[in-house]
Amino acid sequence: MLEQRILAELKNIVGSDNVATDRQDLICYGYDATQMEFLPDAVVHPGSADEVARVLKLSNREKFPVFPRGAGSGFTGGALPKGGGIVLVVTRLNRILRIDTENLVAEVEPGVVTEQFQIAVEKLGLFYPPDPASLKFSTLGGNVAENAGGPRCVKYGVTRDFVMGLEVVLPTGETIRTGGETYKGVVGYDLTRLLCGSEGTLGVITKIIFKLLPLPEAKKTMLTVFDSIDGAAKAVSTIIGGKIIPTTLEFMDYATLQCVEKRFNLGIPASGRAVLLIEVDGDRDLIEKQADRIQELIAPLGLVECKVAKDAAESEALWKVRRLVSPSLRDVNPDKFNEDIVVPRSKVPDVIRVIEKIQQKYDIPIVNFGHAGDGNIHVNVMIDKSVPGQEEKAHEAIAEVFQAALDLNGTMSGEHGVGLAKQPYIHLELKPEQVAAMQAIKKALDPNNILNPGKMFPLG
Numbered sequence: 001m002l003e004q005r006i007l008a009e010l011k012n013i014v015g016s017d018n019v020a021t022d023r024q025d026l027i028c029y030g031y032d033a034t035q036m037e038f039l040p041d042a043v044v045h046p047g048s049a050d051e052v053a054r055v056l057k058l059s060n061r062e063k064f065p066v067f068p069r070g071a072g073s074g075f076t077g078g079a080l081p082k083g084g085g086i087v088l089v090v091t092r093l094n095r096i097l098r099i100d101t102e103n104l105v106a107e108v109e110p111g112v113v114t115e116q117f118q119i120a121v122e123k124l125g126l127f128y129p130p131d132p133a134s135l136k137f138s139t140l141g142g143n144v145a146e147n148a149g150g151p152r153c154v155k156y157g158v159t160r161d162f163v164m165g166l167e168v169v170l171p172t173g174e175t176i177r178t179g180g181e182t183y184k185g186v187v188g189y190d191l192t193r194l195l196c197g198s199e200g201t202l203g204v205i206t207k208i209i210f211k212l213l214p215l216p217e218a219k220k221t222m223l224t225v226f227d228s229i230d231g232a233a234k235a236v237s238t239i240i241g242g243k244i245i246p247t248t249l250e251f252m253d254y255a256t257l258q259c260v261e262k263r264f265n266l267g268i269p270a271s272g273r274a275v276l277l278i279e280v281d282g283d284r285d286l287i288e289k290q291a292d293r294i295q296e297l298i299a300p301l302g303l304v305e306c307k308v309a310k311d312a313a314e315s316e317a318l319w320k321v322r323r324l325v326s327p328s329l330r331d332v333n334p335d336k337f338n339e340d341i342v343v344p345r346s347k348v349p350d351v352i353r354v355i356e357k358i359q360q361k362y363d364i365p366i367v368n369f370g371h372a373g374d375g376n377i378h379v380n381v382m383i384d385k386s387v388p389g390q391e392e393k394a395h396e397a398i399a400e401v402f403q404a405a406l407d408l409n410g411t412m413s414g415e416h417g418v419g420l421a422k423q424p425y426i427h428l429e430l431k432p433e434q435v436a437a438m439q440a441i442k443k444a445l446d447p448n449n450i451l452n453p454g455k456m457f458p459l460g
Helices: 004-014 023-028 049-062 114-122 140-146 191-195 229-241 254-264 284-298 312-323 325-329 345-362 390-407 423-429 432-445
Strands: 042-044 066-069 086-089 096-100 105-108 163-169 175-179 204-211 218-226 248-253 274-282 303-308 335-342 366-371 376-383
Touching (some): 004 042, 049 066, 049 086, 049 163, 049 175, 049 204, 096 114, 105 114, 114 140, 140 204, 163 191, 218 229, 218 284, 218 312, 229 248, 229 345, 248 254, 248 312, 254 274, 254 325, 254 366, 274 284, 274 312, 284 303, 335 390, 345 366, 345 376, 376 390, 390 423
Parallel strands (some): 042 086, 066 086
Antiparallel strands (some): 096 105, 105 204, 163 175, 163 204, 218 274, 218 303, 248 274, 335 376
16 A cells, blocks of 8 residues: 555645545556456556656655556556556546648657547548557557557558657656657667557657558458368468558458357358458559459459448448457357467468367367458457366466467467566567566666566566
């Protein structure tokens, strides 16, 4: 518990109305999209970078931990206050400071909701591509901290590829700026890229400079159904080998299709064993040609059905199949472990086959979907925690899934990060020397282990 004098200092920094200690308020900030919960000692809502800095200086003086948080939509417990301390919620910092239409950059605060930012730049004919599934409520600061991805990253890249500069309060309370507004810059270490994906362990982001693109003129959406996983995976490499880089290449396996079809009756052919949702964007005439060419390329690969949207309404109807996946999964079992492995594109069928064997071994349902264009598969281990032994089996199965991805030259996380959930498995992917190097960086920037302690790896 924090002493009353510390709470009084926090209230003096951010205002009494912006410090919460009532249990019902603490509960709201003690969980995220995982199934873990930890109660903080207090929740603090700073209104400026200066207030963030003063809170962190106080925390170093009094040695209490600080856990940065945006919308709390993470899948690995990265913002959870394990061990107590304060949750530092940055959602009051929610302004789009400027959008520069000449230089195609924007400056924002970390509490801006991703979709609201996309809408704002698109009104000016510009485009911010990263589109995590949580875009309607996730914040841009959290996107940067987790290096969020999404369906469009096969063509455009992930959040890191659009971050040009940052204002960051270091764990000890000093404020620095990294990067800038130029596309080139090689003076000193690239701290911007280091901070992207650092999961709130190296600094609190208070401003972000994003690169923007011109808004594509049009887009074309196709829902393609294949008679095998191999056919769908081969379609991905065939399309890209045909010199077409779609905006999205979303994958759903047979178990996923069964979940969606059972609940929503969307009319997916019975012979369908895998689905690719394909979208291209750009010049209107070009995407028509690309859509026709894609159909020609994938026709010999076990294509059962191809639906092509004629307008925005039909496009939205096709995307509905993908968006209905998550609500359908609870019909399988009430509890879910959502992992996000990545393998080389051509290895997607191989890893799915290994996952099927793992499913049979542990006798628990595993449902797979995700971003086939970059080999990022969301592996959903579905269990009922009320059944004795199922949670233990789930963790054993997850470890084998991670190892399967690594055996295929992949990684155990492409978007979700490590946080608390994947921390027990980090040794599968990183050698002790790699972990030691990362711990040395953490120790240099956060000598008192104040900021988001215990995440990613224990401090050695």
